[in-house]
Amino acid sequence: MALRLDKYLTELGVGTRSEVKKLIRAKQITVNGEPAVRPEQKIDEQKDEVCLRGEKLSYAAFEYYLFHKPAGCVSATEDTVHRTVMDYLTDTVRSDLFPVGRLDIDTEGLLLITNDGALAHELLSPAKHVEKTYYAKVAGRVTKEDVNLFEKGVDIGEDALTKPAKLVILSEGILSEIELTITEGKFHQVKRMFEAVGKKVVYLKRLSMGPLVLPEELAPGEYRPLNAGELAALKCR
Numbered sequence: 001m002a003l004r005l006d007k008y009l010t011e012l013g014v015g016t017r018s019e020v021k022k023l024i025r026a027k028q029i030t031v032n033g034e035p036a037v038r039p040e041q042k043i044d045e046q047k048d049e050v051c052l053r054g055e056k057l058s059y060a061a062f063e064y065y066l067f068h069k070p071a072g073c074v075s076a077t078e079d080t081v082h083r084t085v086m087d088y089l090t091d092t093v094r095s096d097l098f099p100v101g102r103l104d105i106d107t108e109g110l111l112l113i114t115n116d117g118a119l120a121h122e123l124l125s126p127a128k129h130v131e132k133t134y135y136a137k138v139a140g141r142v143t144k145e146d147v148n149l150f151e152k153g154v155d156i157g158e159d160a161l162t163k164p165a166k167l168v169i170l171s172e173g174i175l176s177e178i179e180l181t182i183t184e185g186k187f188h189q190v191k192r193m194f195e196a197v198g199k200k201v202v203y204l205k206r207l208s209m210g211p212l213v214l215p216e217e218l219a220p221g222e223y224r225p226l227n228a229g230e231l232a233a234l235k236c237r
């Protein structure tokens with residue numbers, strides 16, 4: 001596919017549009033061994049060899065990363081006050097990556113980071129009912145009655161009740177531990193579902209989304225590329 005050279009270089013994260021123009025003017029970029037002359041010149045990323053100061057650049061149209069979001073950062077690409085999830089991804093090729101969906105600032109756990117807009121749309125579409133499983137610590141005794149209520153759907157102040165959700169009680173006491181699987185992604189959904197039954201989520205972590213499972217060895221703040229199996233499972237949904 002033919003692509004403008006400056007667009008190609010900015011998408012690879014070589015620099016901003018004006019920085020890559022300077023690099024081109026300074027003859028630091030070559031295409032098939034010849035110094036590039038114009039930022040708007042077209043290149044074929046499959047066939048042309050583009051080098052920066054003699055180093056070959058490789059173009060990945062899409063990148064996919066599994067990120068273990070720590071508490072304290074926002075699920076956005078930019079923020080004037082807080083650290084964003086993107087601040088943790090220091091070693092990526094592309095500069096147009098974004099988080100697929102949002103976790104609250106105090107929520108931890110699995111977040112997919114990609115630049116594949118079509119896949120993100122599929123995963124977030126309410127019509128696709130993608131399962132998301134959360135682990136939570138809840139102030140208050142979570143009971144069998146809550147399990148039944150969540151199965152039927154609860155009123156969180158939206159037009160309709162929540163869709164059937166699977167609540168598993170791991171331990172119950174003044175602080176209960178649970179796992180909850182939902183197929184929607186309403187704002188603060190898990191917290192609001194527990195509020196609807198008079199309880200408060202005090203810790204929340206996403207364990208899985210669709211076929212993706214948070215790997216145990218990935219510490220908060222760490223990320224890794226999706227492996228071939230994870231990518232295939234996502235794409236053949």
Ligand code: URA
Binds near residue numbers: 105189192204
């Ligand atoms: N539900 C919530 O309440 N918060 C999240 O971050 C995710 C799901």
